[in-house]
Each structure stands twice: as structure tokens, then as C-alpha cells.
Amino acid sequence: MSRLTVVGAGYVGLVTVACMAELGHHIVAMDVDADKVELLRKGGVPIHEPGLTDLIAKHRERIEFTTDHAHAYRSGEFIFLCVDTPPTASGDADLSRIWQAIDNLPPDEVEHVIVTKSTVPVGTGALVKAELDQRGYRHITYASNPEFLREGTAIADFMHADRVVVGADDPAVAASVAALYQGIDSPVLTTDVASAEMIKYASNAFLATKISFINEIANVCEATGADVTVVAKGMGMDRRIGPHFLQAGIGYGGSCFPKDVSALKQLAGNSGYHFQLLNAVIEVNELQKRRVIGKLKRHLGEELRGKRISLLGLAFKPNTDDIRQASSIILASRLLAEGAHVVGFDPVATPNMRALLPAVTYAASAMEALEEADACVLVTEWSEFLELDWASVKKTMAQPIVIDGRNALDGPALAQLGFIYEGIGTRSVG
Ligand code: UGA
Numbered sequence: 001m002s003r004l005t006v007v008g009a010g011y012v013g014l015v016t017v018a019c020m021a022e023l024g025h026h027i028v029a030m031d032v033d034a035d036k037v038e039l040l041r042k043g044g045v046p047i048h049e050p051g052l053t054d055l056i057a058k059h060r061e062r063i064e065f066t067t068d069h070a071h072a073y074r075s076g077e078f079i080f081l082c083v084d085t086p087p088t089a090s091g092d093a094d095l096s097r098i099w100q101a102i103d104n105l106p107p108d109e110v111e112h113v114i115v116t117k118s119t120v121p122v123g124t125g126a127l128v129k130a131e132l133d134q135r136g137y138r139h140i141t142y143a144s145n146p147e148f149l150r151e152g153t154a155i156a157d158f159m160h161a162d163r164v165v166v167g168a169d170d171p172a173v174a175a176s177v178a179a180l181y182q183g184i185d186s187p188v189l190t191t192d193v194a195s196a197e198m199i200k201y202a203s204n205a206f207l208a209t210k211i212s213f214i215n216e217i218a219n220v221c222e223a224t225g226a227d228v229t230v231v232a233k234g235m236g237m238d239r240r241i242g243p244h245f246l247q248a249g250i251g252y253g254g255s256c257f258p259k260d261v262s263a264l265k266q267l268a269g270n271s272g273y274h275f276q277l278l279n280a281v282i283e284v285n286e287l288q289k290r291r292v293i294g295k296l297k298r299h300l301g302e303e304l305r306g307k308r309i310s311l312l313g314l315a316f317k318p319n320t321d322d323i324r325q326a327s328s329i330i331l332a333s334r335l336l337a338e339g340a341h342v343v344g345f346d347p348v349a350t351p352n353m354r355a356l357l358p359a360v361t362y363a364a365s366a367m368e369a370l371e372e373a374d375a376c377v378l379v380t381e382w383s384e385f386l387e388l389d390w391a392s393v394k395k396t397m398a399q400p401i402v403i404d405g406r407n408a409l410d411g412p413a414l415a416q417l418g419f420i421y422e423g424i425g426t427r428s429v430g
Contacts, residue, residue: 001024001025001026002025002026002077002078002180003025003026003027003028003075003076003077003078004020004025004026004027004028004076004077004078004079004080004180005027005028005029005030005072005073005075005076005078005079005080006020006027006028006029006030006076006080006082007030007031007069007072007079007080007081007082007083007101008030008031008081008082008083008084008097008118009029009030009031009033009036009037009040009046009065009082010047010082010083010084011047011049011149011151011154011255011322012082012117012118012147012149013029013031013080013082013083013117014029014040014045014047014049014052014056015049015052015147015149015154015155015158016080016082016117016147016158017029017056017063018052018055018056018059018155019055019155019158019159020080020180021055021056021058021059021062021063022055022058022059022159023180023181023182023183023184024062024183025062025180026062026063027062027063027064028063028064028066028071028072028075028076029063029064029065029066029072030065030066030067030068030069030072030073031065031067032067032069033067034067037065037066037067040056040065041065043056043057043060047321047322048319048320048321048348049151049152049154049155049320050152050153050155050319051155051156052154052155055155069104070104070106073104073105073106073112074106074108074110076112077111077112077113078112078113078115078176078177078180079101079105079112079113079114079115080115080116080117080145081098081101081114081115081116081117081118082117082118083097083098083100083101083118084097084118084255085097085098085118085119085120085259086259087258087259087262087263090266091262091263091265091266092121092263092266092267092270093119093120093121093259093263095120095121095124097118098116098118098120098124098128102114102128102131102132105132105137105140107135107137109139110139111139111140111141112139112140112141113140113141113142113143113173113176113177114128114132114140114141114142114143115143115144115145115177116128116142116143116144116145117145117146117147119146119147119200119201119204119256119259119260119263120144120197121197121201121263121266121267122194122197122198122201122267123194123197124197125142125144125167125193125194125196125197126193126194128142129142129169129193141168141170141173142168142169142173142193143166143167143168143173143174143177143193144165144166144167144168144193144196144197145164145165145166145167145177145196146165146196146197146199146200147200148161148162148163148200148203151254151255151317151319151320151322152317152318152319152320153319158184159184160184160185160186161184161186162186162187163186163187163188163189164178164181164184164186164187164188164189165188165189165191165196165199165200166178166188166189166190166191166196167190167191167192167193167194167195167196167197168190168192168193169192169193171190174190175190178190200260201260201263201264201267202264204256204257204260204261204264205260205261205264205278205281207245207257208252208257208260208261208281208285209277209278209281210244210245210246211245211246211247211249211251211252211257211285212252212280212281212284212285212288214228214232214245214246214247214248215248215249215251215284215285215288215424215425216284217231217232217248217425218248218424218425218426219288219291219425221425221426222424222425225427226425227425227426227427228248228407228424228425228426229248229407229423229425229426231425232246232247232248247406247407248407248424248425249288249327249405249406249407249424250288250289250291250292250327250331250379250405250406250424251285251286251288251289251327252285252316253316253317253324253325253326253327253329254316254317254322254324254325254326255322255324255325257325258282258285258325259325261278261281261282262282264278265278265279265282286330288327289327289330289331290330290331290334291424292331292377292403292405293331293334293335293338295403295422296309296335296375296377296401296403299375299399299401299403299420299422300374300375300399300401304335304338304339304340305338305339305340306339306340306341307340307341307374307375308340308341308343308372308373308374308398309335309340309341309342309343309373309374309375309376309377310343310344310345310363310369310370310373310375310376310377310397311328311331311332311342311343311344311345311360311369311376311377311379312345312366312369312370312376312377312378312379312380312382312385313328313345313346313378313379313380313381313382313385314326314328314332314344314345314346314349314350314352314353314379314380315328315346315348315349315380315382316328316380317380317381318380318381318382318383319382320348320349321346321348321349321351321352322349322352323349323352323353323356326349326379326380327379327405328344328346328353328379328380329353329356329357331377331379331405332344332353332357332360333357336357336359336360341361342359342360342361343360343361343362343363343369343373344360344361344362344363344369345362345363345364345365345366345368345369346380346382347382347384349380350362366384366385366388367388367392367393367396370393370396370397371396371397372396372397372398373396373397373398373399374397374398374399374401375399375401375402375403376393376397376401376402376403377402377403377405378402378403378404378405378406378408378409379405379406380406381406381408385408385409386408386409390413390414390417390419391417394417394418394419400417400418400419400420400430401419401420402414402419402420402421402422403422403423404421404422404423404424404426405424406424407423407424407425407426409421409423411423411426411429411430412429414429414430415429415430418430
């Protein structure tokens with residue numbers, strides 16, 4: 001078993017801490033945020049990720065949380081960089097936290113492998129290695145080990161990964177990093193650093209492309225009378241296409257797809273290549289978030305001023321409190337701009353949203369959000385919304401209009417109850 005240092009106690013860092021501890025390793029997790037470290041020391045976890053609190057608690061004796069970077073760096077044979085790389089104003093990835101981590105490396109002669117899990121532009125590993133060489137840190141080697149974790153299912157994604165990708169120029173370094181994953185039943189792909197970095201971007205960009213593609217098909221379905229849910233099913237039965245990431249809706253959000261698609265576009269542009277397809281993927285996604293407004297106007301009239309619109313779900317997807325780039329933000333902001341009275345509810349993301357959009361009214365339950373509503377928009381398909389007593393919902397709403405932004409509700413059943421139901425790319429009923 002090895003000693004690992006994990007730099008950055010965000011989503012990726014904490015899941016790496018918990019899962020690597022589950023695999024038997026000893027971890028020192030470092031973060032610059034003293035409050036966060038204090039909370040983690042007391043057994044709290046600052047994010048909502050199913051199973052994470054329990055898994056960290058289970059291995060508490062193998063995990064140390066600290067703000068002391070010198071101590072943290074000295075402790076690990078492997079130093080996992082899990083810091084965030086948010087988009088800059090130009091759409092590039094902000095690598096300042098990666099460079100900060102490199103600056104903090106102790107100038108001792110102890111051997112370490114730096115393992116980058118953060119999503120970084122292709123070429124970053126080469127730059128880091130050049131910097132290490134320039135500083136004379138020949139005892140420090142480098143590997144890229146991108147993560148493919150989805151928020152909400154991150155622990156299962158780690159422990160049952162479709163693949164583990166390790167990029168390193170030295171096969172011995174690649175083998176040492178791959179060996180850390182012993183205990184999980186996943187194929188390991190070892191490659192060069194640049195290709196490992198590109199696998200991460202290309203995977204996210206392809207999944208985002210699949211979503212924008214099916215969203216455009218959905219929009220054409222609406223215009224032609226086809227039903228996108230059946231179309232996606234029929235397409236997905238072709239093994240070359242596959243059934244995943246073909247759920248039409250009100251666009252993708254989150255901290256990864258928007259950022260990574262934009263960063264890949266910039267990366268291509270900076271290298272002199274115009275990545276046309278990604279422009280369309282981004283534009284389709286932006287327009288998709290706004291399509292619900294048109295649907296509401298079709299049912300409520302052009303004037304949304306004073307209309308009470310209930311938004312069910314604010315997180316960018318279920319089982320997370322993350323609202324980064326969530327479609328709910330654009331939707332709520334557009335509705336507020338139209339003068340509508342927006343009432344939102346989310347099982348866990350409400351505090352995050354309240355801080356961002358205080359002009360929205362936040363309800364304490366889904367039923368409260370639906371009281372006297374002129375229309376309801378399902379924004380995030382939390383299971384509790386699918387299981388609502390819709391007969392009671394019908395009684396509490398002022399007008400029985402449901403726009404299903406995720407095609408997750410049973411439209412015909414709602415129509416039976418007297419609702420006017422409209423999904424994305426499906427036939428309206430009621
Ligand atoms: C995504 C990738 O799926 C992970 O493999 C990757 O590791 C991660 O980004 C990352 O780069 O860290 P995540 O952002 O957590 O994971 O969420 P997804 O489940 O991929 O969903 C992203 C967005 O796409 C959500 O807003 C979701 O509602 C939307 N989506 C997803 C659709 O609109 N349709 C689909 O068919 C699937």
C-alpha cells in the first residue's frame with residue numbers, strides 16, 4: 001500500500017481520497033481552505049455526493065486532512081493534483097492552482113510522482129515537466145491520470161471505472177500509478193502524457209456533442225410530429241451509437257461539459273485549428289436552455305409578467321447540490337427578466353441558488369413551490385418529483401400546465417389527470 005498526497009479537497013479530490021483509502025492507501029489531503037479542512041477533520045463533508053461521507057468515515061484512520069502543504073507534500077510518494085481549473089474570461093482553463101502546487105513542492109531529494117487528475121489542456125504535463133527540470137527536481141516524475149467521474153455517482157464511477165487512463169513518458173512511472181488502482185476491476189490504458197490529457201477533453205466533448213445532437217433532433221421532432229424519446233431508443237439500439245447520453249432536455253450544465261468543451265475549442269484555436277463542430281455544440285446548448293420560455297408563452301400568452309412559474313429542481317442534475325452552469329440559472333434569470341414570479345425548489349441545491357439568485361422565491365417543498373402556480377417546469381429530474389402526488393398538485397396549481405424539461409414524467413398519465421403536458425421533442429398532451 002502506498003502513501004498518497006491529494007492536493008485539493010473538492011469533488012475530484014475528496015472522491016479520490018475516499019476511494020484510494022478504500023483501496024488500502026494512506027492519504028494526506030491538503031486544501032488551502034482552513035474552514036473546509038476543519039469541517040473534514042470533524043467528520044463533515046462540504047459537498048453532497050452519495051456515499052462519500054460514509055466512505056471517508058469508514059477509513060478515517062487512514063486519512064489526514066491538513067492545510068500544511070509542506071507536510072502534505074513530504075508525506076506522499078504520489079502527489080495527486082485535484083485542484084480546479086476553472087474557465088478564464090477567454091474560455092481557456094485557469095492553471096494558476098496547478099502552478100501554485102508546483103511552486104509549493106519541497107526542494108528536498110525525496111522521490112515523488114506528481115499525478116494530475118485535474119482537467120488540464122493538452123501540453124500542460126509537458127510544461128510542468130519542463131518546469132521541474134528547470135528547477136533541477138529530477139527526483140520528481142510526472143503522470144497524467146484524468147478522471148471520468150460523474151457527480152452523483154462518483155464513487156461507483158471510481159470503483160467500477162470503464163477505464164483507468166495513465167499517461168507517462170516513463171513506462172515504470174505509468175506502471176507505478178496503474179498499480180495504485182489494484183483492487184478495482186477496470187482495464188488500464190497506459191499512454192503518453194499528451195494523449196491522456198486529450199482523452200479527457202475528447203471524451204467530455206463527445207458526450208456533450210451527443211447531447212446537443214439529440215437536442216437538435218428533439219427540436220426537429222417537435223416541428224415534424226416525431227417523438228424524440230422513441231427516436232433515441234431506436235438510435236441507441238444500434239451498438240455503434242449506444243443508448244447513453246441521448247436524453248433530450250433543456251441542455252447540459254455542470255462544472256465539466258461547458259468548461260471542457262470551451263477549453264477544447266480554445267485549445268484547438270490556440271493551435272491554429274478552427275473546431276467548427278464545438279461551436280455548434282455550445283450554441284445549441286445555450287439556445288436549448290431558453291426554449292422553455294417559448295413553450296411557456298405558447299400556453300400562458302406572450303406576457304409572462306406577474307405569472308407564477310414554479311421550477312422543480314435547480315441543481316444541474318439530480319443527486320448533487322452543484323448549480324454550476326445549471327440550466328435553471330438561465331431559465332430563472334430569463335423568467336425574472338420577463339417579470340414572472342419565479343418560485344424554485346430543490347432537495348439540496350436551494351442554498352447555493354439562493355446565494356446566486358436572491359430574486360427567486362425559494363419554497364421549502366415541491367408542493368409549496370407549486371401552490372397557485374400558473375405553470376410548472378421540471379428542470380432537474382430528482383426522483384422525488386417523479387413520485388409527487390400529481391392529483392394533489394393539480395388541485396394546488398392555479399393552471400395545470402407542466403413543461404417537462406427532462407422528459408422524465410409520465411405525460412399521458414398527467415394528461416389523464418387533466419394537465420396540459422409538454423416535454424422536449426415529444427408530442428404535447430392534454
Ligand atoms: C461529466 C462526465 O459525464 C464525466 O465522465 C466526467 O468525469 C465529468 O463530467 C468531469 O469532467 O469531471 P458530470 O458533469 O458530473 O460528468 O455529469 P453528467 O452526468 O455527465 O451530466 C452532465 C449534464 O448533461 C447534466 O446537466 C445532465 O442533465 C446532462 N445530460 C446528460 C443530458 O442533458 N442528457 C443526457 O443524455 C445526459
